[in-house]
Amino acid sequence: MNKIKSLEDLRKMKQNLEHGMNIREKSNEPESLVQIRVAMATCGIASGARTVMNTLVEKIEKEKIPAVVTQGGCMGYCYAEPTIEVRVPGKDPVVFGYVDSAKAIEIVEKYIVNGELLDGIIPTNYKTINDKN
Amino acid sequence: MENIKIKIDNIDVEVAKGTTIYQAAKKVGIDIPVLCYLNLEHLNIESRPGGCRICVVEVEGRRNLAPSCSTECTPGMVINTHNLRVMNARKTVLELILSDHPKECLTCSSSGQCDLQTLSQKMGIREIHAVEHAEMSTYRKDFSPALKRDMDKCIMCRRCETICNEVQTVGALSAVNRGFMAVVAPAFEQDLVDSPCTFCGQCVAVCPTGALTPYDDTQKVLRALADPTKTVIVQTAPAVRAALGEEFGLEPGTLVTGKMVAALRSLGFDKVFDTDFAADLTIMEEGTELLGRISKFLKGDKDVKLPILTSCCPAWVNFFEEYYPCMLDIPSTARSPQQMFGSIAKNYYTQLMGVKREDLVVVSVMPCLAKKYECQREEFITDGNPDVDFSISTRELASLIKSCNMNFDKLPDEDFDNPLGESTGAGVIFGVTGGVIEAAVRTAYEIHTGKKLNKVDFTELRGLEGIRMATIDFDGTPIHIGIAHQLGNARKLLDGIRSGMYNFHAIEIMACPGGCIGGAGQPLHHGDSSIIKARSEAIYREDSQKKLRKSHENPYIIKLYEEFLGHPMSEKAHHLLHTHYFEKDKI
């Protein structure tokens, strides 16, 4: 290990290290963050949910978006897998269907960052994803 | 020095910064009771654990009570030493201490001299509450030839621990265990004889209760006195006469030589002799040995062992046998005066009187507890018969006198018997620190220079400082002298010699504070060190009043050499008056 020689070095080091810890930091304050849940049941995984999740994690990390990506069970929209639920603080949760990597990036850039509405929203009458568990 | 104004029991007091509440109160005549606190200011000895909590006082604005012995005054302090809160606390704590203390005051050997007993009387303790379910902390009793330990009576004042470790650096005792069973004891709570204890007895001298007391041989002495087949003679050490009077209410420093002799004679001793005579004899042997070594040294003999160390003090002998086994050939080989007296009595006086050795009982009255151990050392016993049969302390003599219905104050002054009762001023000052070496110088000077010494008072060798150094001009030859009293100071001096820091020709060492006058067999000083100072002055007074003040002028000593010993360091003298030392390993 190299010695840390100044406060500046320490700060740089912290910046490099905090990526790995971000997920834990964010989980501390979930209410203030955008929460994205990827349905990760067998049907979801089969349709490529894992790739979508990876894309989302990388995207929000890269753009430094205050969001947290979690995985959930089957939401019951197996026909539309992969599905993701996005909860922006202060808004009702929204579920997107047929999400692939390109769609995922679009959701982040347009819906989460700019607040634009997008296609692919599944109209629902459920309250939260958890009730389906 | 900055001064501080405080108020104690509504009295305004101004004291120097650093003064404790206890000291400040004392200044205005308020005696706050203490139990564990010990301050021998003339000797620089202090033990202040703050453990007994008897000296607590109320300080306004403070949450709890303050121990006055260890709380320094701060500006504006308002102190109350005897309101209800303080009195109740003090009394309750004292009751607690008594609840863990045997209730056998009537038969306790410290009865009448016990600080705890005195305090209970002062505080008016008439009952101890809730004592019926109270467990007592009890320990195995320990009897050594010099002192007894009955730690059931220990109140954890820790004075003995301070003395043994910090003052004497002997390290035989330590606080052991924890909580209710905490006590001061040797390692593994073994007996003192198996510990590095030197039997200096200073722990006894400061014990406020009957936990540490001298081993008492007075019954054996009474039995010998009553035995018509025995000739019983007694020798009294120089320091005894300067302190015995205190036991009878006389002022400290009162010399009671004549009354003491009268009392001893009245007790039934066949002859009353003086250890001072043997002290003169010691000077002849030790002084000659010193001069022998110095002249060899001056002649360029590199193997000669210098400095020479005095060997009169038995606790000191025990100390170097334990801690300086590599230096066993440095001390003088001369026996102590007590043992020289015993040897002369049993080998010469028996001839003179025509009594058999086993029919002569030699009793010594000593200010010392280590003497009890010394007279039992194997090298001083011939065919099962010791040179000195019993050694009793000054306090024990006092209690013998009291028990034999004598009114000490009214006794006439009497003289010692001869031939072993005649002494010079040099023998007398053996009782005080620096005295032995001063006595040796008086004789060695005249022998070495062949000139008469006009000024016999070597004030540069006197005083109560722990370590003293002086150079005496032996007619052109400077003789460097070191003096230490208390074993911790002896250790400092010896370590200084070993490291090459000091260079001496002769060193005198005494184990007890102030020398023998501060011995553990003396009347208890109860923490007042001015008593020791007064005794020291008395010793020098006796010396100055003597007609003869140099040992070699003692006519009976001259006669002893002429008739019996030949000359100092003769073969006979060597056999009867010298000894050798043994390595001990009890650390």
Place this chain on the structure above:
Amino acid sequence: MAQYKMHLLVCGGTGCRASESEQIVENLKSEIKNLGLENDAQVVTTGCFGFCEKGPIVKIIPDNTFYTQVKKEDCAEIIREHVLKGRKVSRLLYEDPETQKHIEDSKHMGFYQKQMRIALRNCGFIDPENVDEYIARDGYAALGKILSEMTPEEAIDILKKSGLRGRGGGGFPTGLKWEIASKNKADQKYVVCNADEGDPGAFMDRSILEGDPHSIIEAMAICGYCIGASKGIVYIRAEYPLAIKRLKVAARQAREYGLLGEQILGSDFSFDIELRYGAGAFVCGEETALIHSMEGLRGEPTVKPPFPAEKGYLGKPTNVNNVETFANVPAIYLKGTEWYSSIGTEKSKGTKVFALAGKINNVGLIEVPMGITLREVIYEIGGGIKDGKKFKAVQTGGPSGGCLTEKHLDTPIDFDNLIAAGSMMGSGGMIVMDEDDCMVSVAKFYLEFTVEESCGKCAPCRIGNKRLHEMLEKITSGKGVPEDIEYLKNLSRVIKDTSLCGLGQTSPNPVLSTIENFYDEYLAHVTERICPAGSCKALKLYTIIADKCTGCTACVRACPVDAITGEKRQPHVIDPDKCIRCGACYEKCKFTAIHVQ
């Protein structure tokens, strides 16, 4: 650091390790490997989550799923279901004791809702053996900031303004303590961390050292800079092997990064620490005793003044703070005094960690803002009294504290209020008692502890506490008389008033506070000779209900001391003088004819 989508945090504190949490870590890791999820999920051994009652704990990030009482056999299921498929293993979720519903994530658990973690900020969050994780959470940033931007005086000033008070028991203002030590001139000074946690039932210091050792090292270095000391010593209980290990690992890492040692972070400041072990003496929590123990002596306290800040370790100015106090320090410098002093009450700022134990549902370690009420702690965080029993008292402050009752439930907890209520903050033990606990026996339990732990130096503590204990023994064995209560009260007050150190000055508190709050219970013991809680064996009275007794003689045969007599098929009687209250007859009787009072 690698980017994992999921972190599995496993508690590696002593409590959970006792339930094989190390094996859980191994099993989780191997299952992750089996399923090829190494790049997705990371298993991290952390410090204590505090919820020891339901340990071992596995927490899944980012969804905060909180699995309790996980067994090593459960690991495969957690990975396969939760990590792989996103399905929570509901049987391992925490069940709310009142609603019996599973709670999915820790944010919704009553245990955590009222907590506020400052001293424990990293416990259960980072891997204590990985300095990088500490740095990623702004570790050593406070030290860096102080070294490069502040003078010692400025730094001390911040601490003074924050209002932080010592968490070891006394509550002395920490900034002021540092200031005194900084003003005493000496060639060498020392910073000492008191980690000799001896209060039975309190384990916050251990948890902090196990869960976040770097925060202590950082704070000690800050203190060293402020007071002008280059040496730090952690005095730690030898009975804490895990904490010792983690502290050693942390110190090594800090040295490798140059965060300990010469010229830290390029400044002129040099500082390093070493460890000293305690050896089982509660009194060594007292700072002068602690210092003597560090010097290789018996851990006996000495009269203060002189305070350690003037004359401490090896006679040099020494600043002693306990672990929890130090743990707060970096956070204060990072977030500022305004933030810190906005938490808590007027005179007690910040938070306090408590070890919640006893007859309570959620045993564990909690950190709450000062000013929270006992009711919130016991009923909301603690989940109420175990087995639906009635709350009787809560003991705070360990052997130095007192018992608080129903009437204190709504008192805001802070240093001063607890003292006013007859107890104290102490190091933060909080033991809840229910209706089955006899308060005389509780006082006796604490006194037994004090008697054993008294160093024996001063008379009131050495003998007085022994006498208090004997008197309580007398009362609980049915031999007490009413005057004994007055005796206890007077003796207790005198011990408090006259003892040398904090141990004796507070040891009678359990007696005084139980007499104050449960006088009737004492009275019942000494007048009617009954124990209302039914706990004192000697005060139970066994009698035979004549109407129910069939004279079957089963009890006669069961009685070991022949205390029961009677003709066959006639009602029997028990001789109370012979009866030793063993209860054998009660168990044997088929007709419930034995009555126990």
Place this chain on the structure above:
Amino acid sequence: MSNLKLQECHIKSIHDICDSYKNDPGDLIKILHSAQTHFGYLPESVQRVIAKRLKISVAKVYGVVTFYSFFTMTPKGRHAISVCMGTACYVRGAEKVVDEFKKQLNIKVGGVTEDGKFSLDSLRCVGACGLAPVVLIGEKVYGRVEPGQVKEILDSYTD
């Protein structure tokens, strides 16, 4: 108290321990820890060697050994049983557990069984209060112990 007759190699290891702390009396407690780890207990003979090496009185060493409850002068059993008597464990019935161990082993707290298999001690808070009452045997922790389980636990130690 039991003593141990020291062999040359024993004395050497004590000296090595003392030397590793530069024979500094200030490190006495650390040295005693190391020596106790080495010998399992601190017999008289070991204390004497330490005292001599550090040039302090053996009374002082003994005073320190008897002050701290962690140090023992009696060898422990092959399986050292420690019952936690912290407040949390006490409130949850640790006393009854201790009583049961005493009964089963027929020894007092602080004692060792005649065959040297078990020794019984109580200790203060291991910090596993969630598992109260807690018993430690060697390194193994038993949580939520009830008196009824004591025999079973003891029987599981067959050597």
